[in-house]
Amino acid sequence: xxxxxxxxxxxxxxxxxxxxxxxxxxxxxxxxxxxxxxxxxxxxxxxxxxxxxxxxxxxxxxxxxxxxxxxxxxxxxxxxxxxxxxxxxxxxxxxxxxxxxxxxxxxxxxxxxxxxxxxxxxxxxxxxxxxxxxxxxxxxxxxxxxxxxxxxxxxxxxxxxxxxxxxxxxxxxxxxxxxxxxxxxxxxxxxxxxxxxxxxxxxxxxxxxxxxxxxxxxxxxxxxxxxxxxxxxxxxxxxxxxxxxxxxxxxxxxxxxxxxxxxxxxxxxxxxxxxxxxxxxxxxxxxxxxxxxxxxxxxxxxxxxxxxxxx
Numbered sequence: 001x002x003x004x005x006x007x008x009x010x011x012x013x014x015x016x017x018x019x020x021x022x023x024x025x026x027x028x029x030x031x032x033x034x035x036x037x038x039x040x041x042x043x044x045x046x047x048x049x050x051x052x053x054x055x056x057x058x059x060x061x062x063x064x065x066x067x068x069x070x071x072x073x074x075x076x077x078x079x080x081x082x083x084x085x086x087x088x089x090x091x092x093x094x095x096x097x098x099x100x101x102x103x104x105x106x107x108x109x110x111x112x113x114x115x116x117x118x119x120x121x122x123x124x125x126x127x128x129x130x131x132x133x134x135x136x137x138x139x140x141x142x143x144x145x146x147x148x149x150x151x152x153x154x155x156x157x158x159x160x161x162x163x164x165x166x167x168x169x170x171x172x173x174x175x176x177x178x179x180x181x182x183x184x185x186x187x188x189x190x191x192x193x194x195x196x197x198x199x200x201x202x203x204x205x206x207x208x209x210x211x212x213x214x215x216x217x218x219x220x221x222x223x224x225x226x227x228x229x230x231x232x233x234x235x236x237x238x239x240x241x242x243x244x245x246x247x248x249x250x251x252x253x254x255x256x257x258x259x260x261x262x263x264x265x266x267x268x269x270x271x272x273x274x275x276x277x278x279x280x281x282x283x284x285x286x287x288x289x290x291x292x293x294x295x296x297x298x299x300x301x302x303x304x305x306x307x308x309x310x311x
Contacts, residue, residue, distance in 0.1 A: 005307035006031050012299060017288040018270065019044065020200040021296075023304060024208065024282045034200070043180055043197040044286040047267030050183075050196040051149045053172075053206065055099060055247035057156055057164065059214075059226035060171050066159040070096040077155050081130045090130070093138045095155065098148040099246040100234055104136035105129075107145040110238075115268055117146040117193065125150060125187055142235035142244045146193035149247065153192030164190035175221050176209060178202040194267070200284050207265075207273040207282040231263040231275075240294060241266065253301045255309045262305075270296045279308045 006023070010033055013021055019039045023031035034040045061067045071094050075082045082090055093103045109117050122128035129147035153164045160167045165183035173181055181202070184195040198206075209215070210231065214222035233243030233250035242251030250263040264274040270287025274297075283304055285296035 001025060001030055001304075001307040002310035003307075005303045005310065009299060009303035009307075012303070016295070018296060019286045019288065020284065022200055022204050022282075022284040024204055025308070026280045027208075039286070040200070043182060043199055044203070044271070045197055045267075045269075046203060046265075046271045046286070047194045047269055048146070048149075049203065049265040049267040049271045049273055050192065050194050051146075051247040052265035052273065053168065053196055054149055054152055054156075054164070054192045055230055056172060056206075056209075056222055056226075057168055058095070058099065058152055058246075059222045059230065061156055061159055061167075062226065063223050064171075067095065067155070070094065070099065074098065074151065074155070077158055078126060078130055078151070081127055085131070087134045089134055089137060095152070096246075097138045098152050100139075100244060101142050101145045101148050101247075102139050102235065103145065103148060104134050104138045104140060105132040105145070105147075106135045107132060107143055107147060109146060110144045119147055119150065120186060120191075125189070126154060142237045144237070149192035150189065151192070152247075154189050157189060164192065165196075168196075172221060173198075173202075175219065176202070176205045176216055178205060200286055203273050203284045203286070204282055207275050207284065210263075211275050211277060211280065211282055241297075253305055255301075255305050258309050260305055260309065264297075266293070266297075268293055270294075272296050272300070274300055276305070276308065281308055 013033050019035045021033040074093050075091050097103045119125050119128045156164045156167055182197045183190045210227055213224040214227045230246040231248045232245050235244045237244045242249050248263050249266055252259050252261040262276040270289035270293050272285040274283040287296055289295050
């Protein structure tokens with residue numbers, strides 16, 4: 001990669017509230033920036049990057065036969081709440097609709113709620129989510145909805161008989177060599193939207209797993225089919241971010257007449273796991289840029305992609 005571009009990037013990072021930036025290409029670490037030593041050793045708040053990890057866990061649960069299909073109606077798991085709902089359309093909401101955030105309910109997380117879902121303060125989080133009014137048919141439109149993620153976490157716990165965190169440790173983290181993690185829970189359920197903390201290096205491992213189509217150290221941890229389906233661009237959502245798949249974002253950027261496709265996990269405040277298959281590239285950012293969550297993505301386009309294209 002063009003080292004001059006990476007040098008420019010490093011100068012930028014030092015003047016920002018970016019805690020870490022890791023760049024791995026062709027399975028080699030090319031760039032490693034930490035704001036300080038503690039950032040390198042401590043687990044990082046990855047916010048909504050948690051959602052992409054959760055999506056991987058759903059894939060593992062399907063591979064194991066714990067979940068029959070993404071087309072299973074969620075009334076199978078939340079009958080006690082949904083059977084009391086008047087809307088017949090709510091009975092059509094499936095696991096796939098949760099993964100793509102297309103249940104059709106009113107959920108102004110990127111509107112009047114200002115990037116915060118008040119469900120966490122409810123006495124019954126699942127009830128708060130499922131009783132939101134239906135304003136569109138399920139599957140019609142993606143609208144950012146952290147409630148979907150929390151329901152998926154609850155489903156994992158129902159089918160596995162263990163917490164989502166314990167399920168992750170057994171079937172994903174331990175095989176990846178991720179030894180240090182915390183996952184906050186509420187009302188007995190691991191917070192599917194934003195509860196996970198892992199190190200920047202472990203974020204890179206997770207990204208590498210997806211780059212290699214679900215395989216790590218010659219062991220298939222997640223089926224290749226699930227990885228491909230997860231990161232496929234399905235719904236054009238927010239033009240400044242890109243399309244949405246199964247709790248993954250997908251986009252492309254034109255660099256000197258070369259269109260480069262990539263997909264990524266995104267967390268509030270500037271947390272990223274970005275995968276660029278055509279360049280065998282994985283990039284990680286952790287940040288505290290809460291008013292400017294998209295800034296690391298701009299740095300990725302301006303410096304890292306240009307460095308890759310110029311190689």
